[in-house]
Amino acid sequence: MAGAEGYQMEAAVLAAPVVKDREVLRLRRDAAGRRDVTGLVRTIVAAAPPPDSTTRAAAAGAFNVLDLGEVARLFAAWWRGLRGVRPYYAVKCNPNPALLGALAGLGAGFDCASRAEMEAVLALGVAADRVVYANQCKLEPHLEYAAGVGVDLTTFDSEEEVGKIKRCHPGCRLLLRIKAPDGDDGGGAMLNLGTKYGAHRDEVVPLLAAARRAGMAVVGVSFHVGSAVSRVGIYAAAIEAARVRRRRRARHAAHAHIGGGFKAGGGGGESTFQGASAVISAALARHFGGDDMPSGVEVIAEPGRYFAETAFALAARIFGKRTRGEVREYWIDDGMFGTLCCVHFENYVPRPAPVTATADDGDEQAATMGGEMMITSTNTSTKTHPSTVFGPTLDSFDEVVRGYQLPELCTGDWLVFDDVGAYTTVCSSDFNGFSTSNMKTYLAYSC
Structure with a gap:
């Protein structure tokens, strides 16, 4: 959208109930209209306080982004x-x-x-x-x-x-x-x-x-x-x-x-x-x-x-890893009994995009864009591994994707799943004590 229509709609949304009382982040679109959701996730993750063993503060958990x-x-x-x-x-x-x-x-x-x-x-x-x-x-x-x-x-x-x-x-x-x-x-x-x-x-x-x-x-x-x-x-x-x-x-x-x-x-x-x-x-x-x-x-x-x-994306944190030859297996803190139940119920095809939370010096650079801190990766490695991504429960059904090509990732890195707004968290369960009910949703506005 552009011009008067776009401004009017943005004003209506930002003044809407619930939204008007929340922080709304800017989400960039490129010339082709594609949204940089992974870039926004990097910004959110970088701004989160690190886990503190002295205060028992936990690492940030999975969250949604609503555009x-x-x-x-x-x-x-x-x-x-x-x-x-x-x-x-x-x-x-x-x-x-x-x-x-x-x-x-x-x-x-x-x-x-x-x-x-x-x-x-x-x-x-x-x-x-x-x-x-x-x-x-x-x-x-x-x-x-x-x-x-x-x-x-x-x-x-x-x-x-x-x-x-x-x-x-x-x-x-x-x-x-x-x-x-x-x-x-x-x-x-x-x-x-x-x-x-x-x-x-x-x-x-x-x-x-x-x-x-x-x-x-x-x-x-x-x-x-x-x-x-x-x-x-x-x-x-x-x-x-x-x-x-x-x-x-x-x-x-x-x-x-x-x-x-x-x-x-x-x-x-x-x-x-x-x-x-x-x-x-x-x-x-x-x-x-x-x-x-x-x-x-x-x-x-x-x-x-x-x-x-298409208005929602999920960012899930990798909290476990296993290496078996060329195969990489990762555990994330949401899965088939949570937001990603859409894989089963909705025939959703997961295509997780990796977001590296930590890197060696020189692998990431910080830049300011429109007053916001943006973290951009400069790692040019293209090597990938056939990877399996599991959800957090003990059920073997809790397998999000298998054989998907991903770069080498570590505990603390993130995977981003686009288009997870329909019949997802509302259909999730509390199986094994894992729940989406307290999952945070960050608000953004793409332009």
Whole structure:
């Protein structure tokens, strides 16, 4: 981003809830737009106090870097591609408070599935009408909480759920969640959500009748094509199906919820957003444009990984090493039961970048750039070794990567993993007593 748009978005993010009270570091981009995350990690590591055996101060542990500039860039790209579709960020993907605050400052809505997620968003000062309770089968106390705080838009796909909502939140407005068409391969989705949620075609009319009998207002239709879709044509079929279901209930629906599945290109995969936005815009114009889509209809979506995945990087410290011939084995203080659970759950392909924390004299040089101390390596050695990287637990499953070429590293050095913001720490566990719950997140803004 450049010019007035870039300045306005940066100002909105830096003044956002949570962010405004935190230090935000500068993250450099080169002429090609690539971010120097490893350089920033070097700066952070160099500034950390060394471990002190006399005071028992521990060595710095693994940490995250959240690039708020990347969030702003993606938000701008969203409005360029889907100007008429308001993003309601899927909090389940990554509920980091600074990320939520930045998105709130940029004007996003929020897609929440539980009381805790609603509480996290509302605590930022977000208005209740910017929240959709998007869970088709809700716990009664969570529904009662939503009623108490004014979150009055939710999804459903069963007659039993209509009765529950009537008892716990009688003033709530409803979105009928329909099952998206599967297509030839379910859109190439990483996870097909239609196996669990979504009304089938023959269930739509009975469900609408059940809502009418209960005196509940169905104000729109919702669908989700699946997580991390690779075949974007599935959106066109889903929007056409939503149009048909909408006609069956009324011609004055206020909402069309087109779900998520968008990718910004993280984890080594390609971005599908540009292709998806073109398909969606054309399908909306064809099936909901003109007289068929009266003024006042709001089209919303629930992107999660689109905003979160590429905005986060992980820096993990090497605390153990073993040499076996040419093979090097390293232990780091995060792994498959922590942030890097995405290797298993998300098919994330780890490509760790080394950051040397210590070196011989002359191997590193310090320079001041924009008032910041930058540590840059001058070691020109290109020799690498086939390396295995393990996480900290005792489980042999806790193997992050094997046979990956890395230079000779030592205990106290670091490995940096890009694009680890989607379904990572939120899916981690405390197995073996190792937890990500207290992991520090440094805020940065790339430009």
